[in-house]
Amino acid sequence: MGKLHIWVGNFESEALFEKYLDQRQYLEAWAVYDHAPPTGDPQQDAEPDKAGRCEFCKETGMDTYDEDAIIVRYYDNFIDAAVVAEDTNADEAALAKLWKKHKPADVNALIAYGDNELSAKKAAGTKRMQYLGSVEETVAGDAGVHHLWVGEKEMLTEKAAGFKNGQPKKIIKALGLNEQEVAAITFYYSGQKEKPDEMIITQIEDFTIAEKMILKADKMKITAAVNALLDIVVNKCAAIDAAAMSDVLGMKYIGKFE
Known part of the structure; x- marks a missing residue:
């Protein structure tokens, strides 16, 4: 079992939701940095600017997220705790308690991220998404x-x-x-x-x-x-x-x- 962090929210479109999570430009910059030989110029040899991170990473304080450990869903209709539990293999009873505590409304976007090192304080730093907390994830x-x-x-x-x-x-x-x-x-x-x-x-x-x-x-x-x-x-x-x-x-x- 592992710790699964859950965020929910409402986005006007799937495109905007994907943009919020888009880390391709930052990863590409790191790929160039990792493979390019040093030039001797400190400015050119500097690591990629953290400002290039995706908005989700900036809000949670992460450098990047592991794409194999994240579940991202955008729905055409509003969803409830039962749908989230089914789509994430999360403990349904624990998730229901978090849902009742935070009372999220008009949810059409979901992020679930498996990370035992991410603290609740950092996870709760999101502005565009509402952090519900962490639950136990069922091992696939x-x-x-x-x-x-x-x-x-x-x-x-x-x-x-x-x-x-x-x-x-x-x-x-x-x-x-x-x-x-x-x-x-x-x-x-x-x-x-x-x-x-x-x-x-x-x-x-x-x-x-x-x-x-x-x-x-x-x-x-x-x-x-x-x-x-x-x-x-x-x-x-x-x-x-x-x-x-x-x-x-x-x-x-x-x-x-x-």
């Missing part, structure tokens, strides 16, 4: 079924290749999955080929699940090095057409794991 591996694919870059479809810099929400949308049924999604891509077992053990947090995946891959004789891994965790009642998904991805389906 305990909440659903993992579906695993691996692949080589030469075989990846254009859609799968585009996932390299994609956020989980965008990947879910691109694959035409039901957001309500997806508990978690992990896409990992490496420019250099890696052994399937090494990639699985480093990318799948649940060690028990990872072991099952490695055994299945070995049984299928998938020993050639691969570039990509996709792990989709869905609710146990959800159905995924693995063969159709393999065609969409250009990746090999390993199986489902609980």
Whole structure:
């Protein structure tokens, strides 16, 4: 279980909500800084200006946020605590108490961020969003079924290749999955080929699940090095057409794991 911070609010449009969270320019500036050789000029060699951070990061005092640890939702209608609990795998009873305490109104935007280090004081510094507090997050591996694919870059479809810099929400949308049924999604891509077992053990947090995946891959004789891994965790009642998904991805389906 982990600490899941919850913010809710109201935005006039999805575009404005995305702008509030847009950290691409700041990340790109850091990518240039990390790879550019020093010039000897202190001004040119200075770290990227923190003013370039997204508004959400500025308000919470964060430098950047981990895009794999954040859940972002914009709704076409107002939502309540039950919807938030379902969309975040949060403890529903604890969330209901926070909702009753803060009484948020006209909520159509949600941010849920898993971070055990972020203090409540900093989290409550948001001006554009209302901070409700933190609740316990259900571990995805305990909440659903993992579906695993691996692949080589030469075989990846254009859609799968585009996932390299994609956020989980965008990947879910691109694959035409039901957001309500997806508990978690992990896409990992490496420019250099890696052994399937090494990639699985480093990318799948649940060690028990990872072991099952490695055994299945070995049984299928998938020993050639691969570039990509996709792990989709869905609710146990959800159905995924693995063969159709393999065609969409250009990746090999390993199986489902609980």
